[in-house]
Amino acid sequence: MKFLPETVLALALLAGGAQAQVVVGDGIPQPLTETAGDPARGRAIVASRQRGLCLLCHTGPFPEERFQGNLAPTLAGAGSRSTPAQLRLRLVDPRRLNPDSIMPPYFSTEGLTRVGANWVAKTVLTAQEIEDVIAFLSTLRE
Amino acid sequence: MRRLACLLLLLPAAALADERRSGSTYMSAETQAMQKDDTANPGMLWVQDGAALWSRKPAADKKACADCHGDAAASMKGVAARYPAFDAEQGRPVDLATRINLCREKHQQAAPFAAESESLLGLSAWLGLQSRGLPISPDPDPRSEPFREAGRRLYEQRMGQLNFACAQCHDDNAGKRLAGSVIPQAHPTGYPIYRLEWQGMGSLQRRLRNCMTGVRAEPFAYGAPEMVELELFLMSRAAGMTVETPGVRP
Numbered sequence: 001m002k003f004l005p006e007t008v009l010a011l012a013l014l015a016g017g018a019q020a021q022v023v024v025g026d027g028i029p030q031p032l033t034e035t036a037g038d039p040a041r042g043r044a045i046v047a048s049r050q051r052g053l054c055l056l057c058h059t060g061p062f063p064e065e066r067f068q069g070n071l072a073p074t075l076a077g078a079g080s081r082s083t084p085a086q087l088r089l090r091l092v093d094p095r096r097l098n099p100d101s102i103m104p105p106y107f108s109t110e111g112l113t114r115v116g117a118n119w120v121a122k123t124v125l126t127a128q129e130i131e132d133v134i135a136f137l138s139t140l141r142e
Numbered sequence: 143m144r145r146l147a148c149l150l151l152l153l154p155a156a157a158l159a160d161e162r163r164s165g166s167t168y169m170s171a172e173t174q175a176m177q178k179d180d181t182a183n184p185g186m187l188w189v190q191d192g193a194a195l196w197s198r199k200p201a202a203d204k205k206a207c208a209d210c211h212g213d214a215a216a217s218m219k220g221v222a223a224r225y226p227a228f229d230a231e232q233g234r235p236v237d238l239a240t241r242i243n244l245c246r247e248k249h250q251q252a253a254p255f256a257a258e259s260e261s262l263l264g265l266s267a268w269l270g271l272q273s274r275g276l277p278i279s280p281d282p283d284p285r286s287e288p289f290r291e292a293g294r295r296l297y298e299q300r301m302g303q304l305n306f307a308c309a310q311c312h313d314d315n316a317g318k319r320l321a322g323s324v325i326p327q328a329h330p331t332g333y334p335i336y337r338l339e340w341q342g343m344g345s346l347q348r349r350l351r352n353c354m355t356g357v358r359a360e361p362f363a364y365g366a367p368e369m370v371e372l373e374l375f376l377m378s379r380a381a382g383m384t385v386e387t388p389g390v391r392p
Contacts, residue, residue, distance in 0.1 A: 115358065124303060
């Protein structure tokens with residue numbers, strides 16, 4: 001599905017109490033859950049090499065983390081560069097903004113190939129974890 | 143590869159330098175030294191096992207590899223640099239490990255070695271050593287071509303929950319860091335390798351399975367046609383680069 005500016009696309013309702021993801025412009029304004037994101041939990045997810053995996057590719061303001069990747073832009077200032085709605089769409093499925101993006105879709109199971117048995121029909125993060133990460137990234141301001 | 147193709151269009155041929163780098167060139171000086179010194183390279187232990195197997199009869203009334211092939215230094219020179227190679231009986235290319243096992247079954251009437259067994263890695267390493275220093279020289283048989291193309295498509299195919307293609311890291315982002323590790327260009331110059339992370343020897347297919355698991359894809363089975371196709375493509379992509387077997391990697 002191509003991203004169309006000024007187009008409102010209603011996506012399927014997802015399990016786990018998630019709200020419908022409605023893309024407006026280049027973002028998803030509506031949070032995926034009713035519970036507000038927790039920045040502290042979000043930070044832990046971003047820094048985790050098993051959960052968020054973010055630091056495999058991104059650097060960021062994590063002085064305690066020694067090995068950070070440089071395949072992707074720094075997370076420092078992410079909250080100044082992007083609105084929560086923009087961050088939400090990038091996390092849910094970056095392919096909707098750029099089909100060639102190397103960033104994994106964190107909350108979509110569509111269009112994937114040969115997904116491992118342990119991961120079939122599962123998203124990388126849960127809806128609440130997405131909200132936690134957005135809450136944390138929004139605190140990263142320059 | 144894509145970047146190389148672009149350069150080919152932009153630059154006169156004379157100005158083209160080979161940008162390809164073996165994974166060993168990204169290693170620390172210590173690890174490079176370990177690979178270069180046969181008395182320090184742990185892979186040589188498997189080579190020695192392979193050399194012993196080469197000359198040992200699988201049973202008293204059976205032939206050893208050496209009984210047919212003679213001195214491996216002469217008869218096996220350049221063989222590993224050419225595999226996977228087309229096999230008319232199979233109707234498809236086979237990798238070196240499969241060739242060893244086909245030979246065992248057909249000519250030695252012995253059970254095939256299990257994938258990644260010490261014996262199979264040993265013989266593979268022993269054969270690989272006979273090509274050390276030679277250029278990778280892919281199978282020229284035109285019947286291999288469709289399989290090589292299938293390998294290229296697999297290399298460019300995004301897969302797994304994390305949705306990565308080999309090419310996205312190893313072509314588009316080689317030389318950058320994935321967490322603490324430099325992403326190499328994925329040239330199979332040293333297999334089987336002794337990988338420090340494994341504390342052991344492993345084949346190219348084991349390494350490919352590692353990457354597939356890493357992107358949360360269902361890895362292809364050892365010896366699966368797709369594995370051989372990927373090997374075939376990677377060897378062609380590395381054509382002309384020097385065989386380093388037994389390689390050491392971090």
